[in-house]
Amino acid sequence: xxxxxxxxxxxxxxxxxxxxxxxxxxxxxxxxxxxxxxxxxxxxxxxxxxxxxxxxxxxxxxxxxxxxxxxxxxxxxxxxxxxxxxxxxxxxxxxxxxxxxxxxxxxxxxxxxxxxxxxxxxxxxxxxxxxxxxxxxxxxxxxxxxxxxxxxxxxxxxxxxxxxxxxxxxxxxxxxxxxxxxxxxxxxxxxxxxxxxxxxxxxxxxxxxxxxxxxxxxxxxxxxxxxxxxxxxxxxxxxxxxxxxxxxxxxxxxxxxxxxxxxxxxxxxxxxxxxxxxxxxxxx
Numbered sequence: 001x002x003x004x005x006x007x008x009x010x011x012x013x014x015x016x017x018x019x020x021x022x023x024x025x026x027x028x029x030x031x032x033x034x035x036x037x038x039x040x041x042x043x044x045x046x047x048x049x050x051x052x053x054x055x056x057x058x059x060x061x062x063x064x065x066x067x068x069x070x071x072x073x074x075x076x077x078x079x080x081x082x083x084x085x086x087x088x089x090x091x092x093x094x095x096x097x098x099x100x101x102x103x104x105x106x107x108x109x110x111x112x113x114x115x116x117x118x119x120x121x122x123x124x125x126x127x128x129x130x131x132x133x134x135x136x137x138x139x140x141x142x143x144x145x146x147x148x149x150x151x152x153x154x155x156x157x158x159x160x161x162x163x164x165x166x167x168x169x170x171x172x173x174x175x176x177x178x179x180x181x182x183x184x185x186x187x188x189x190x191x192x193x194x195x196x197x198x199x200x201x202x203x204x205x206x207x208x209x210x211x212x213x214x215x216x217x218x219x220x221x222x223x224x225x226x227x228x229x230x231x232x233x234x235x236x237x238x239x240x241x242x243x244x245x246x247x248x249x250x251x252x253x254x255x256x257x258x259x260x261x262x263x264x265x266x267x268x269x270x271x272x273x274x275x276x277x278x279x280x281x282x283x284x
Contacts, residue, residue, distance in 0.1 A: 004028045004208075005080060005090075006256045008055030008275035012156050013095065013148075015076050015182070015199050024205075027094040031055075032214040047088045050208045053081050054095040055216060056124075064248065066142035072125035075131075082135045092143040093204055094132055096125045098223070098253055101149065111147070111219045118248055142214055144207040146200075149223030149255050152272070153197030168230050169194065172237050173279055180273025182238055186246035188231035193223040193255045196270035206264040236276045 004021055008014040009030025021028040029046060032055055057063070063070035078094070085092050101109055102116030117123040135141040139164050156170040172182050203222045210218070234241055260266050 002026055003047070003049050004052065005046070005050075005053040006030045006054065007077075008032055008053075010033075011054060012153075013151060013197055013200055014052075014054045015155060016153070016197050017054070017204055020198075020201050020205070021278065030210075034282075043223050048090045050093065050211065050263050051080065051081060051085055052093045052095075052204055052208070052214060056123065057095075060099075060119050060121050060249070061247070063124070064119055067120035068121045070124055071127075075127045078128040081147045082131060082141060086139045090141075090255075091131065091208070091209045092141065093211070094128065094143055094145045095204075096129055096145050096147045096219075097122065097256065098147050098221070099250075100126050100129070101250070101253075103235050103250045104252070107252055107253060107254040108225065109221070110256045111221055111259060116161070118146060118250060121236070127168050129219070134216050142211050143217055144211055145219040146203055146207055146222050147255075148165060148200060148218060149193040149221070149253055151200050152275070156197070168192075169233055172234060173276075176237050176280060177267050182241040183244055184230055184233050184234060184241055186230075186249075187243065188234065188241075189229050189251070190249060191224070191227040191229050191252045191254065192231075192233075192270045193227045193253045195223045195268055197274065199224075199268040199270060202269075203260065203264065203266050204212050206260075206266045210264055218259075218263065220260040220264060221255040221257050222260060223253075223257055224272070225255055225257045226272075227254040228251070228272065233272075233276075236273060237280060 004026050006014055006018055009018045010032045018030055057070055098124035100115050101113050103117045104113050115126050129145055132143040152169045157174050175182050
């Protein structure tokens with residue numbers, strides 16, 4: 001991997017990935033193609049070895065309010081990236097989501113868990129995954145799919161998304177710094193698997209390396225393998241809180257990351273509690 005394109009390079013995860021790629025000495029270019037106009041007009045003229053496709057409209061409330069727009073941004077945008085990859089012979093590392101599992105029957109959840117989307121955004125990701133599989137079968141476009149659980153880290157306060165517990169930590173830290181009560185959507189008993197953004201970046205790099213030897217489309221859960229309730233996360237930061245009406249979201253998320261450990265030789269390094277302590281001044 002030497003010449004790289006990262007879509008969504010200005011986003012939360014994408015900006016961390018771009019920084020790491022540049023540090024590692026790769027020739028890297030980025031584009032943010034969430035908007036359909038950008039997708040149509042972006043001048044794809046370079047030949048890349050790998051495309052990291054992170055660009056998406058990740059807002060769950062927006063996807064529920066406007067499913068047609070969500071489909072256009074997420075599915076049509078991915079199709080255009082697939083067409084470009086087919087043209088130049090690039091492999092793709094695709095950023096998917098644990099939301100494809102919905103309310104899983106089994107936890108920890110393996111990659112073989114049936115799809116149960118609860119919102120259009122999750123269905124969009126499923127459609128994209130199916131297109132990635134189809135393009136490998138029909139055109140030989142190689143891909144690796146990474147299903148992220150709840151990503152956290154520096155810069156998330158500027159991220160596009162959330163509306164449920166997916167951005168609860170970023171919201172809590174902002175409210176803590178502003179000396180406000182923490183606001184929790186629902187009863188706070190929904191459980192989430194939190195994974196640090198730089199661990200996610202490392203998973204992307206490992207997936208790109210794996211592309212060279214991949215013989216079929218592979219899907220990997222990217223999480224910590226540990227989950228916490230939203231209330232437990234709030235307890236790590238501040239006691240005072242206010243509860244808001246619930247929204248559509250799964251009650252539990254917990255990744256089985258055995259496959260990523262075995263095939264990608266990847267494992268998370270940063271613990272949620274340690275990072276939170278550092279952010280609120282209680283860490284070393």
